[in-house]
Amino acid sequence: MKNPPSLDQLISALKVLPGVGPKSAQRMAYHLLQRDKAGAEKLARALDRALTQLTHCERCNTFSETTLCNVCADDKRRQDTLMVVEMPADLANIEQSQCYDGLYFVLMGRVSPMEGIGTNDIALAKLMARALDGTVEEVIVATNFTAEGEATAHVIGELLKDKGVKLTRIARGLPVGGELEYVDLGTLAQAVYERRGLTR
Structure with missing residues (x-):
């Protein structure tokens, strides 16, 4: 039937x-x-x-009903650090951990050749403009520790190499293959505190 x-x-x-x-x-x-x-x-x-x-925040690219999301509109947050995450769920989880007081940039995806997602399919050009706007001193790459997240981190590292900003990567307090959205808050906080340089 x-x-x-x-x-x-x-x-x-x-x-x-x-x-x-x-x-x-x-x-x-x-x-x-x-x-x-x-x-x-x-x-x-x-x-x-x-x-x-819903639209995208002009500064960080996350979902927002206003021009600037509530995080970007908060002038008490550090303006000189920018944490790059894959998705809004990752931003929300880091916020819940209360370990970071800077600003964010949300890529809205990750490089994944197996899924047909290349560098032009995520907001890398917008990230570059934001990271090099003259106020950002450190870019913290907080993509997931999956093959796709590592590939995305590598691409970001190559794009921002020798551009005058400090580039760091959150530490591997997170399990390999883990995704930020599902990590407990203590582990996530430790990974942010122990971040390291992305390029050597």
Whole structure:
């Protein structure tokens, strides 16, 4: 028996989420429609609002509803250090660790040739402009310790080499293959405190 087209559309839409295959998407769709219509409506409204109201912060590239996000707008933060992370979830996790009081730049991805993501697919040009704006003295590379994160760190190191800014990399207090979003706060704080030079 064929599904109604609207149900097929919903299942197909849910499959765009990471880690969600056809069976999981189908279960989610059935649950939302049969057991939690209020939740489905809330999800639809939240997604619509996010799509219409969110943009990127002019300075750090994270999601924001205003020109500057709340971190970039905070004049009490150190203006001379810039921590580069892959995704907004990484920024949020570092903020929760309360180990860093500078500013950020969010790449919104990482170099991953296996996924067809090259250097032009993440915000490296915007990072360069931000890192070399005359106020930044240290760039802390806090990409994940995965093959893609290391490749991204290498690219950033090459781009900023000999450009007059101190370049450091967070220490390997994090497990190899680990992602910032899932690391406990104490380990994350230690990695930031023990950061090291990226180029030798």
